[in-house]
Amino acid sequence: MDFPKPIDKRPQLALSSKSGLxxxxxxxxxxxxxxxxxxxxxxxxLLEQRExxxxxxxxxxxxxxxxxxxxxxxxxxxxxxxxQFARLMEQNDLVELRAELEKKEDDFRKKxxxxxxxxxxxxxxxxxxxxxxxxxxxxxxxxxEKATSNHSRRLQAIVFTDVVSYSALMQANESRTIQKVRxxxxxxQTEGAGQGGMLINTMGDGMLMIFPSAxxxxxxxxxxxxxxxxxxxxxxLRHRFGIxxxxxxxxxxxxxxxxxxxxxxxxxxKAPNGGICLSEIVYFIVKGKLTLPPSEVEEIALKNIAEPxxxxxxxxxxxxxxxxxxxxxxxxxxxxxxxxTAVPFPFSAPADAGRPVQS
Numbered sequence: 001m002d003f004p005k006p007i008d009k010r011p012q013l014a015l016s017s018k019s020g021l022x023x024x025x026x027x028x029x030x031x032x033x034x035x036x037x038x039x040x041x042x043x044x045x046l047l048e049q050r051e052x053x054x055x056x057x058x059x060x061x062x063x064x065x066x067x068x069x070x071x072x073x074x075x076x077x078x079x080x081x082x083x084q085f086a087r088l089m090e091q092n093d094l095v096e097l098r099a100e101l102e103k104k105e106d107d108f109r110k111k112x113x114x115x116x117x118x119x120x121x122x123x124x125x126x127x128x129x130x131x132x133x134x135x136x137x138x139x140x141x142x143x144x145e146k147a148t149s150n151h152s153r154r155l156q157a158i159v160f161t162d163v164v165s166y167s168a169l170m171q172a173n174e175s176r177t178i179q180k181v182r183x184x185x186x187x188x189q190t191e192g193a194g195q196g197g198m199l200i201n202t203m204g205d206g207m208l209m210i211f212p213s214a215x216x217x218x219x220x221x222x223x224x225x226x227x228x229x230x231x232x233x234x235x236x237l238r239h240r241f242g243i244x245x246x247x248x249x250x251x252x253x254x255x256x257x258x259x260x261x262x263x264x265x266x267x268x269x270k271a272p273n274g275g276i277c278l279s280e281i282v283y284f285i286v287k288g289k290l291t292l293p294p295s296e297v298e299e300i301a302l303k304n305i306a307e308p309x310x311x312x313x314x315x316x317x318x319x320x321x322x323x324x325x326x327x328x329x330x331x332x333x334x335x336x337x338x339x340x341t342a343v344p345f346p347f348s349a350p351a352d353a354g355r356p357v358q359s
Contacts, residue, residue, distance in 0.1 A: 157217035160268035162206035242268025274316035
């Protein structure tokens, strides 16, 4: 059975319409091809731009790595510079420390030189002092030898004085020191005579005086030390006083001799600068008569003295705090030369001396 063919409802184009359509199709295909070429060209441009961007990115990455490396290098150089700076600071500190050490070493050398000079000067002063003491001992021994044949002896208070640091003062200014010593000795001689004392001898920077009583000797010493210590002159001399009482030999030439003189000389060397030193016997004699503050007894060994001697020392501060003791009973009269050198107990033979004794 034959079926009928479907009816073609498409419009039937004329030949002219077909050729125009083909032309349009061809134009469209040409346009599409042109656009495809443009797209291909655009794609090529994009690929080239992408490659350029990739190259730029690689270049930027390389530059970034180079910058990072440069930054690390700068950090390393900065750390190196910091270490070098710290090392330089340490070197500067070491230089300053070395300079300070050299300065301290120089100061120490100067102090050592000063110490050596001072030690040498003190040794010279000590040697001069020992030589002076030896001279005094020799003088006392000579006076004692002179007195061996003389029987005139009396109990006298003995005062020895000397100047503090006399050798150093003489080295510093000899003429001025001699003048000041002469002035002080003359003043002590005058004041001592007013207290009943008698000048026996002067020995360079010191003097030896005797007094009829220990009270007069101590009163004189306190008054003189008060006068000397209160002198506002910073260059004024300072003295030491040693006081002892003993039986001494009165020599025809006006000198004295005996162990008591040697003890008094030694006591003077033990006295404080600007102070006095009393023997125990002097202290017990005057402590109820003069307003002496209590003082601790000190036993000292004296050269060429067999037994230790008990002494009492008074510093300038203690002496300054004492009340004035110069106003007291009048001093005893000073012995004349004839009375001082006379035989204490003159011997007169009885009328019948030389006659035979009758049995």
